[in-house]
Amino acid sequence: AQKVTQAQTEISVVEKEDVTLDCVYETRDTTYYLFWYKQPPSGELVFLIRRNSFDEQNEISGRYSWNFQKSTSSFNFTITASQVVDSAVYFCALSEALTGSEKLVFGKGTKLTVNP
Amino acid sequence: DAGVTQSPTHLIKTRGQQVTLRCSPKSGHDTVSWYQQALGQGPQFIFQYYEEEERQRGNFPDRFSGHQFPNYSSELNVNALLLGDSALYLCASSLFGRAYEQYFGPGTRLTVT
Numbered sequence: 484a485q486k487v488t489q490a491q492t493e494i495s496v497v498e499k500e501d502v503t504l505d506c507v508y509e510t511r512d513t514t515y516y517l518f519w520y521k522q523p524p525s526g527e528l529v530f531l532i533r534r535n536s537f538d539e540q541n542e543i544s545g546r547y548s549w550n551f552q553k554s555t556s557s558f559n560f561t562i563t564a565s566q567v568v569d570s571a572v573y574f575c576a577l578s579e580a581l582t583g584s585e586k587l588v589f590g591k592g593t594k595l596t597v598n599p
Numbered sequence: 600d601a602g603v604t605q606s607p608t609h610l611i612k613t614r615g616q617q618v619t620l621r622c623s624p625k626s627g628h629d630t631v632s633w634y635q636q637a638l639g640q641g642p643q644f645i646f647q648y649y650e651e652e653e654r655q656r657g658n659f660p661d662r663f664s665g666h667q668f669p670n671y672s673s674e675l676n677v678n679a680l681l682l683g684d685s686a687l688y689l690c691a692s693s694l695f696g697r698a699y700e701q702y703f704g705p706g707t708r709l710t711v712t
Contacts, residue, residue, distance in 0.1 A: 487641075516699040526687055528642070528703040535699075574641050578698050585632065585655050585698040587691075589641030 485510050487577050489590035496565055497598050504560045504593045506575030512536075514580040517551065517558045518587065522572045534558065535580075565597045601626055603692050603704035611710045612680050620675040620707045624692030630654075631673035632701065633665060634689040642689055648673050649695045677709075685711045 486509040496502045508517065519531040532542065534551050542549045546566075550559045562569055572592045578584070604623045612618050624631050630649045634642035644657040648667035667673045671692075677684055687708050691701040 518699075520703075525705075526708065527705045528689065530703075533699060576641075580699065585630070585647050585693075585696075586644035586657065587632075587634075587642070587698065587701060588644070591639075591641050 485577050485579060485584070485588040487575050487588055487590035489573075489575055489593050491593045492591070493594045493596070495596045495598065498567060499564050500597075501561060501563050502565050502595065502597075504562075504573050504575075504595070506558045506560065506590060508556050508558065508575070508577045510577060510579055512579040516578045516580065518574075518576040518578070519549065519558075519560050520574045520576065520589075522574060522592070524571070528574070531560075562595075565595075567597050567599055570595060570597045603690055603702050605688075605690050605704040605707050607707060608705070609708045609710075611712060613712055614680055614682060616680050617676065617678045618680060618709060620677075620688050620690075620709070621672065622675070622690030622692075622704060623672045624690075625702045628692035628694055628702070629671050630693050630695045631667060631671065632691045632693070632698075633673070633675045634691065635659070636687040636689060636706070637683075638686070645675070654695075680711045682711050685709060 488507045515536045521529040546563045574592045576587045576589045632647040633645040636642040646656040651667045662678045687706045689706045690704040693701045
């Protein structure tokens, strides 16, 4: 069964601090995709990144970076030098590729508050 | 290139009523998926439509039903509304078999009183 766990319900930091959001997943599929989405107060889901299970290279995009480790079934997200505009709920999600399942399974989200 | 659009933006209904939400997929997409996001939770998959048929369904009762039209747009219907149906309803579109490239709409916020 697919499952995504985001153990951190809420995180509060001061601007310019680095912050890491944790994501642990479960799947029996050998081919799958992992995602991070940002949801600001407006409610729209903003796509941040997608990784497939064969690509464990870490990725950096500006202040954002992602650490994918299959050995620990984790896909963590780090924001460097956080800004107030980073305040939002962040969701990690999983999609299996081989089972024929077309759905995304989301974690419960981590609410990040960046204080000035 | 228009993205995924949903209507209405907000909706208030009374317990026991019925509601219809609408979704137009991104241009070129043929598959629509619906998700329910309760307050403080992650989105949960309701069902997916492709070729005007329900292809996959999550753990939702039969009160939740849908439809897809020949132009690929879709409706989500919820009958006999309960207070617990209050949520943000998100529509996502993709090409069939490419769930890893789903594009989400802005959502419809449903409040049941």
